[in-house]
Amino acid sequence: MFTKFILDKITQKAQSRNKLYSRVRAGVSVGIVGLFSNVLLFAIKIFVGLISGSVAIIADAVNSLFDFVSSVMTVVGFYVSGKQPDKGHPYGHQRFEDIAGFITAMIMLYVGLQFIYSSILKILHPVAVELNYWSVGLLLLSIVIKLWQRLIYSKVGQSVGSKTIMTAASDARNDALTTFGILIAIVISVTTNLNLDGYIGVVVALFIVISSVLLIKNFIDSLMGQRPNDALIEEITQQLDEYDHILGFHDLMIHQYGPDMVYAIVHIELDSSFSLDYAHEIVDHIERDFQRKYAISMVVHVDPIDIHSKKFSRFFVISQETINGYHAGLKIHDFHVERLKNGDFLLQFDIVVPENSRFSDEEWLVEINQDLRKKLGDVTVQINFDHTDLGADKSLI
Numbered sequence: 058m059f060t061k062f063i064l065d066k067i068t069q070k071a072q073s074r075n076k077l078y079s080r081v082r083a084g085v086s087v088g089i090v091g092l093f094s095n096v097l098l099f100a101i102k103i104f105v106g107l108i109s110g111s112v113a114i115i116a117d118a119v120n121s122l123f124d125f126v127s128s129v130m131t132v133v134g135f136y137v138s139g140k141q142p143d144k145g146h147p148y149g150h151q152r153f154e155d156i157a158g159f160i161t162a163m164i165m166l167y168v169g170l171q172f173i174y175s176s177i178l179k180i181l182h183p184v185a186v187e188l189n190y191w192s193v194g195l196l197l198l199s200i201v202i203k204l205w206q207r208l209i210y211s212k213v214g215q216s217v218g219s220k221t222i223m224t225a226a227s228d229a230r231n232d233a234l235t236t237f238g239i240l241i242a243i244v245i246s247v248t249t250n251l252n253l254d255g256y257i258g259v260v261v262a263l264f265i266v267i268s269s270v271l272l273i274k275n276f277i278d279s280l281m282g283q284r285p286n287d288a289l290i291e292e293i294t295q296q297l298d299e300y301d302h303i304l305g306f307h308d309l310m311i312h313q314y315g316p317d318m319v320y321a322i323v324h325i326e327l328d329s330s331f332s333l334d335y336a337h338e339i340v341d342h343i344e345r346d347f348q349r350k351y352a353i354s355m356v357v358h359v360d361p362i363d364i365h366s367k368k369f370s371r372f373f374v375i376s377q378e379t380i381n382g383y384h385a386g387l388k389i390h391d392f393h394v395e396r397l398k399n400g401d402f403l404l405q406f407d408i409v410v411p412e413n414s415r416f417s418d419e420e421w422l423v424e425i426n427q428d429l430r431k432k433l434g435d436v437t438v439q440i441n442f443d444h445t446d447l448g449a450d451k452s453l454i
Contacts, residue, residue, distance in 0.1 A: 080317070083217045084135025084154070090209055091128030091225065094202055095121050101199050102236075111186045113239045113258050114196070116175045120168045120232060121199075127161040127228065134158070134221060138315065151315020155279045158221035162272035165228055169265035172235070176258030183252040186243050196240045203233035220279070224272050231268055235261045285311040292351065293321060302327065302339055304362055307390040308407070310445065319353045324391065329361035336361075360391055369394050372404060372433065379428050386411040387421075397437070404429070407441045418442040 102118035105111075134157020140150045207229035214222030242257035289311065297306050304326040312320045325343070327336055340357045347355035363369050373392050380389050388409040395403040408421070416424065426438045 080154075080217045080219060081135050081139030083213050084138075084219060084222060085132050087210060087213050087222050087225065088128050088132035088135065091131060091206065092125060094206055095125040095128055098199050098202055098232075099125065101195050105192045105195050109186055109188050109192055109243070110184065111188075111239070111243055111254065112175055112179055112184065113242070113254050116172055116258075117232075117236055117239055120172070120235065123164050123168050124228065124232065127164055127225065130157045130160050130164075131221060131225060148314035148320075149318045151318050152280065154219065154221050154315065155276050158224045159273065159276040159280070161221070161224055161228065162269050162276060165231070166266060166269035166273065169262050169269055172262035172265065173259055176255045176262055179252075179255030179258060181255075183255065185252075186246055186254060188243050188247050193240065193244070196236060200233050200236050200240075203229050203236065207233065220275065224276075227268055227272065231265045234264065282312070285313065289319075293323075293347075293353070296346065296350070297323065297325070297343075300325075300339070300343060302331075304328065304364070305390075308358075308443070317352065319351075320356075321347070321353050322356045322358065324358045324360050326360045326362045329363045330365070331361075363394075366394075372402065372436075375432050376404065376406065376429060379425065379432065380408065383424075385414060385416075387414075391441075401435045401437060402433070403437045403439065404433075405439045405441075407443050409443045412444075 098121040099118055102114055102121055106114035106118050134154050138149075138151045138154040138157075142149045207226050210222050210226035210229055213219075214226055238257045238261040239254070242253045246252045246254055290309070293309065293311070294306075297303065306323050306325045308322070308324040310322045314320070325340075327339065331339075336359050340359060343357050344355045347353040372394050376392065377389055380387050389406055390409070391405075391407040393405040395405065397403055408425075410418070410421070414421075421442065422438075422440055425440065429436055429438055
């Protein structure tokens with residue numbers, strides 16, 4: 058009942074306004090839950106650790122103290138990420154949530170390494186541990202509190218899509234396992250005189266270290282800028298497919314400055330016979346649709362295509378056949394033909410190059426130039442090689 062009450066309170070706050078406000082309120086609420094519960098956990102563990110003489114339990118108490126610091130970072134992180142864009146940060150502050158999560162993961166890593174060190178010392182210099190029933194009961198209570206934390210964090214983190222809160226959930230799970238491992242080791246040590254305290258401590262600490270490293274990598278990828286998720290790419294391409302006057306589209310780029318700050322750029326192909334006013338009307342309609350339906354700030358670039366020119370069609374077909382003939386996974390788009398003053402033709406186009414291409418861009422340029430001049434005569438070829446393709450191109454040419 059108490060857990061449901063807490064979740065309901067957080068959910069009500071999260072659903073009271075817009076999406077960004079929901080994340081901020083949920084994150085701050087989760088952080089406050091962590092502040093109070095981690096102070097309680099620290100008090101329980103340091104008390105049991107000092108009474109029993111267990112270095113492992115004292116180290117676990119210090120871990121709970123670090124969790125308190127992590128909860129402070131969570132509150133600060135969500136508070137900062139919820140600030141409106143300003144002159145110095147025109148794309149908002151939402152990435153600070155990733156920074157806060159990164160710091161939390163680093164704290165987890167530090168605690169794990171420290172725990173390995175203290176566990177090795179315990180193996181080298183074993184010390185008898187005293188434990189009674191009420192100490193066991195307090196440790197079991199601390200495990201229940203950590204599992205309760207994980208339940209709260211997981212539910213809220215999934216509902217608002219927050220990696221920072223899900224990191225806190227992983228940390229809570231790790232802490233529960235740590236305390237459980239310590240408890241098992243101490244019970245075995247007390248009942249059998251076989252001191253396993255240090256050995257189980259090393260195993261649990263390694264689990265914490267590995268989990269922390271994976272989380273750190275995840276946050277670094279997010280801060281560096283990573284490929285958008287496939288669901289978002291599919292959502293955008295499906296919407297673009299619905300516009301009748303678009304012949305094709307390519308060069309889709311998506312930038313995210315936090316979960317709710319999404320910017321996109323796309324090149325669309327329109328019939329070159331359209332007037333500038335009509336083309337602008339189409340572009341405006343698309344940009345407004347994406348802002349209204351998906352809260353995506355879309356910038357649309359127009360590539361005019363002369364679909365009625367036989368000369369254009371001939372050059373394109375031969376160029377396309379030549380590129381396909383290499384069987385190298387190259388994709389051509391943004392094709393333009395220009396007549397030069399000396400009567401020659403200038404061919405300009407983009408080529409999407411796969412990650413495992415057998416040639417460099419310079420080698421491909423020489424190869425394609427030679428082959429097209431053999432087939433088309435005196436033509437000059439200018440190629441822009443694209444290595445940032447999202448796999449969402451549906452180009453007419």
